[in-house]
Amino acid sequence: MDYGYVDCHCHISAPEFEQDLEEVIQRAKAAGVKTLVAVTEGVEEFSRVLQLYECYPGLVAPCLGVHPLQMGRPGSEQRSVKPQDLDAALPQFYKHSESLVAIGEIGLDFTPWCAPTQQDRDDQMDVFIKQLNVARELQLPVNVHSRSAAKITIATMREQGISRALLHNFAGKPSVALEGVKAGYCFSFPPAVCRNQQRDKLIRQIPMEHICLETDSPALGLDKHERNEPCNIVLSCRYIADVKGLSPQTVQLVTAQNAHRLFPRANRR
Numbered sequence: 001m002d003y004g005y006v007d008c009h010c011h012i013s014a015p016e017f018e019q020d021l022e023e024v025i026q027r028a029k030a031a032g033v034k035t036l037v038a039v040t041e042g043v044e045e046f047s048r049v050l051q052l053y054e055c056y057p058g059l060v061a062p063c064l065g066v067h068p069l070q071m072g073r074p075g076s077e078q079r080s081v082k083p084q085d086l087d088a089a090l091p092q093f094y095k096h097s098e099s100l101v102a103i104g105e106i107g108l109d110f111t112p113w114c115a116p117t118q119q120d121r122d123d124q125m126d127v128f129i130k131q132l133n134v135a136r137e138l139q140l141p142v143n144v145h146s147r148s149a150a151k152i153t154i155a156t157m158r159e160q161g162i163s164r165a166l167l168h169n170f171a172g173k174p175s176v177a178l179e180g181v182k183a184g185y186c187f188s189f190p191p192a193v194c195r196n197q198q199r200d201k202l203i204r205q206i207p208m209e210h211i212c213l214e215t216d217s218p219a220l221g222l223d224k225h226e227r228n229e230p231c232n233i234v235l236s237c238r239y240i241a242d243v244k245g246l247s248p249q250t251v252q253l254v255t256a257q258n259a260h261r262l263f264p265r266a267n268r269r
């Protein structure tokens with residue numbers, strides 16, 4: 001079967017795509033993208049991503065999740081998630097469980113200026129574990145963010161008995177990534193990896209069977225200041241192919257197979 005490209009982590013319900021989503025989708029399809037695994041950052045986005053699933057069945061594979069960082073009041077900085085941010089989200093996970101391919105974007109972000117206090121980190125951990133429990137209960141994989149928290153993110157998932165996880169835009173040490181590989185987890189890389197060679201060693205060490213492609217659109221494109229979109233997945237593919245010494249076709253095929261093993265509910269309709 002030709003799976004095309006699977007964008008394993010993108011934010012197509014983001015306001016950045018409201019104006020011209022149809023064109024963005026057309027460009028993605030023209031580039032050969034056949035699946036968009038669409039994650040959310042907070043409950044206010046849930047209805048939009050489910051609506052896109054209705055509009056583009058077979059293409060949009062929806063995930064619901066509450067991100068470790070939340071937008072504050074308009075104009076203010078991002079803030080660490082609080083347990084009450086999950087209150088309105090929890091019933092939605094159960095209500096829409098049949099439509100979901102995964103729980104995400106969830107995770108831990110211990111970047112010092114994002115989570116300056118121990119209370120912030122404890123709150124993030126609380127929200128993360130609660131959502132891991134939901135995923136286990138609903139037998140869904142998880143789509144995971146981890147920044148400055150690679151080791152603890154993987155250890156927490158293992159402790160919680162999570163067997164299917166995607167660690168998106170992972171930038172931890174290769175030795176920590178290999179702990180995740182041992183647990184059966186996959187790692188996806190966005191076009192931003194092409195900006196420099198920082199992630200080459202990591203990509204080289206993770207076995208091909210544990211690598212997926214993503215764009216994280218509208219963020220993490222090749223150019224920091226430009227909106228990223230799913231058609232740019234070809235850049236991640238080419239870069240990983242280069243680093244691994246494989247053909248882009250092989251990387252496309254293997255990553256798509258990995259993605260469908262991880263998200264078996266994608267493209268059901």
Ligand SMILES: [Zn+2]
Pocket residue numbers: 009011039105216
């Ligand atoms: Zn993301």
